[in-house]
Amino acid sequence: MSSLDEKRLRLPDFCAGPAVVAIILIVVLTAVVIALARQDDVTALWTELARTALFLLWTGLGSAAALCLLRRRLQSLPIPQAAAMAIGAIVAVVACVSQVTLWLGSSALMEPLAGQLFFPTHPLRFLLTNIAMGAIIGALALRYFHVIGEWQRNVELQAQARVHALQARIRPHFLYNSMNTIASLTRSNPAQAEEAVQDLADLFRASLTERSAGTTLRDEVEIAQTYERIERLRLGERLRVDWDIDTVPSGLPVPSLLLQPLLENAIYHGIEPRRDGGLIRIVGRLNRGMVELTVRNPLPEDGLSGHSGNRMAMANIRERLDLMYPGSATLESGETEGEYLVRLRFPTGGATGIAT
Amino acid sequence: MTRVLLVDDEALARERLRALLEAQGGCDLVGECGAGDEAVRLARELQPDVVLLDVRMPGMGGLEAARHMALLPEPPAVIFVTAYDQYAVEAFDAEAIDYLLKPVRATRLASALERAARLSSSRLDRITAATPRPQPRTHLGARVGDTVRLIPIQDVYYCSADQKYTAVHHRGGTDLIDDPLRALEDEFRTSFVRVHRSALVNLHHLSAVERTDDGQFDVVLRETGERLRVSRRMAGELRERLRL
Numbered sequence: 247m248s249s250l251d252e253k254r255l256r257l258p259d260f261c262a263g264p265a266v267v268a269i270i271l272i273v274v275l276t277a278v279v280i281a282l283a284r285q286d287d288v289t290a291l292w293t294e295l296a297r298t299a300l301f302l303l304w305t306g307l308g309s310a311a312a313l314c315l316l317r318r319r320l321q322s323l324p325i326p327q328a329a330a331m332a333i334g335a336i337v338a339v340v341a342c343v344s345q346v347t348l349w350l351g352s353s354a355l356m357e358p359l360a361g362q363l364f365f366p367t368h369p370l371r372f373l374l375t376n377i378a379m380g381a382i383i384g385a386l387a388l389r390y391f392h393v394i395g396e397w398q399r400n401v402e403l404q405a406q407a408r409v410h411a412l413q414a415r416i417r418p419h420f421l422y423n424s425m426n427t428i429a430s431l432t433r434s435n436p437a438q439a440e441e442a443v444q445d446l447a448d449l450f451r452a453s454l455t456e457r458s459a460g461t462t463l464r465d466e467v468e469i470a471q472t473y474e475r476i477e478r479l480r481l482g483e484r485l486r487v488d489w490d491i492d493t494v495p496s497g498l499p500v501p502s503l504l505l506q507p508l509l510e511n512a513i514y515h516g517i518e519p520r521r522d523g524g525l526i527r528i529v530g531r532l533n534r535g536m537v538e539l540t541v542r543n544p545l546p547e548d549g550l551s552g553h554s555g556n557r558m559a560m561a562n563i564r565e566r567l568d569l570m571y572p573g574s575a576t577l578e579s580g581e582t583e584g585e586y587l588v589r590l591r592f593p594t595g596g597a598t599g600i601a602t
Numbered sequence: 603m604t605r606v607l608l609v610d611d612e613a614l615a616r617e618r619l620r621a622l623l624e625a626q627g628g629c630d631l632v633g634e635c636g637a638g639d640e641a642v643r644l645a646r647e648l649q650p651d652v653v654l655l656d657v658r659m660p661g662m663g664g665l666e667a668a669r670h671m672a673l674l675p676e677p678p679a680v681i682f683v684t685a686y687d688q689y690a691v692e693a694f695d696a697e698a699i700d701y702l703l704k705p706v707r708a709t710r711l712a713s714a715l716e717r718a719a720r721l722s723s724s725r726l727d728r729i730t731a732a733t734p735r736p737q738p739r740t741h742l743g744a745r746v747g748d749t750v751r752l753i754p755i756q757d758v759y760y761c762s763a764d765q766k767y768t769a770v771h772h773r774g775g776t777d778l779i780d781d782p783l784r785a786l787e788d789e790f791r792t793s794f795v796r797v798h799r800s801a802l803v804n805l806h807h808l809s810a811v812e813r814t815d816d817g818q819f820d821v822v823l824r825e826t827g828e829r830l831r832v833s834r835r836m837a838g839e840l841r842e843r844l845r846l
Contacts, residue, residue, distance in 0.1 A: 422685035423612075426704035430618035480612050521611075521637060521660045547661060 255328035256395025273306035308339035340380030464496035484523025491530030516543025607650035608634035638662025670743035679718035693732035744777035763800035798833035
């Protein structure tokens with residue numbers, strides 16, 4: 247059983263140029279703000295800016311180095327722990343740089359600068375203020391990087407989802423087999439052939455149209471049942487499908503082409519390889535604010551599920567569900583009691599993300 | 603008159619080919635069925651000249667059925683029919699084997715029937731090998747007199763190498779087949795295990811692995827109680843496969 251990816255703190259690669267440049271920019275702007283807040287005398291402002299910027303650059307670059315070293319650890323932790331660890335690292339760097347500054351100020355090396363108030367006079371206050379400011383600014387910067395990262399990932403996922411949706415469309419096998427069925431029916435049963443052509447047209451319209459939003463469970467069930475009718479012509483008594491979804495509100499918004507690919511997989515892997523066919527069960531339930539849709543099919547006669555070839559369709563549905571219900575939808579699949587089962591779960595509360 | 607056997611698991615697909623054959627003239631449809639193993643039996647009984655054989659069928663598929671038919675003393679010519687099997691089609695092209703794509707055109711059917719030729723088992727082996735993740739056969743085919751005996755894989759206890767042939771020991775007795783043990787080991791990697799140089803055992807029929815008095819191992823077959831010696835070299839792999 248597999249489930250959706252857990253959420254992770256999304257930080258850029260602090261070992262590489264762009265992120266370091268961003269940090270330098272943040273640091274310099276912070277230095278300007280601090281200098282402006284402290285001084286109103288123009289000449290003193292430049293001195294203040296210079297030494298603050300020097301101090302902050304060390305902390306900024308030190309933090310980048312620390313986050314670069316911690317990168318792998320941070321990516322393996324859930325968001326709260328990762329954020330705490332990253333802020334902790336920044337605070338530690340701030341404390342170190344502050345200590346070094348204090349040590350430099352009290353050392354004999356800096357004798358010529360004595361009396362110019364170049365170095366802080368209250369060591370403890372200096373340290374504590376710096377740590378507080380480091381924690382606040384560090385947290386803000388991390389938040390900024392995380393939001394940017396999430397946004398980029400979403401854009402990438404959406405693009406991917408579109409490509410995968412294109413690829414996951416109805417198998418060519420199905421198209422040719424249906425054409426063959428229709429060719430046969432044109433002789434023996436023209437009325438049924440006509441119906442099959444209409445069904446096929448509906449199905450392709452649903453699959454070829456770039457639909458933005460507004461697909462409901464009702465639409466999805468209809469498409470899947472159209473698909474079922476065409477396959478029944480071909481497979482006859484071997485295909486039996488039991489629909490039990492009446493308890494789920496049919497107006498529920500869902501991503502398009504959610505059920506049909508699952509039914510297609512169930513037929514391809516569970517019914518076609520069996521001489522006597524079998525029963526596919528599609529069940530919808532409401533459970534504590536979540537919709538649960540399951541599709542079950544018997545295993546092929548040789549006992550091998552053969553489902554390894556359909557990861558793409560499942561990955562596609564999983565991605566689109568996740569885009570529509572970020573973080574709250576799941577898709578599980580596996581073998582239980584001689585059947586192959588796919589289970590989708592998503593909230594009834596409506597989509598918070600992007601419908602595809 | 604060309605005697606034709608028609609094999610497809612879909613009734614409507616058969617109906618259409620039947621209509622095309624009737625319109626064709628010069629053909630005598632001697633039989634039809636919807637499964638590979640039945641096709642092999644009918645090919646043996648009805649002795650058709652040509653078999654129209656669907657590639658994808660439940661149970662034994664068309665490629666495997668053709669391999670078994672090739673063992674018959676007078677094997678029929680085979681024309682594969684498929685809706686869309688990218689890899690099978692590529693393999694047919696590579697071996698210059700004629701095939702028909704569904705929906706079949708009457709003119710293509712006519713020319714295929716004219717050219718239809720017998721397929722050697724080596725060509726069929728190459729085609730099977732060319733498909734991705736080649737499926738192991740569902741049956742082993744043994745030449746018995748002038749017919750082919752199909753032995754379901756699940757009924758096979760073990761295979762042993764015997765000079766020139768391979769002996770298959772199964773629920774129905776013992777038969778000789780042409781496949782070398784090495785090839786069988788490759789094909790049935792997931793369900794069989796080599797216990798010594800000349801014996802390949804079906805894991806489903808193993809009941810026990812026992813240590814003998816001289817410190818070696820024997821495997822015991824569930825249904826017959828027969829014991830087979832495990833060679834030292836294979837003992838490690840056997841234990842790994844059985845997770846001992």
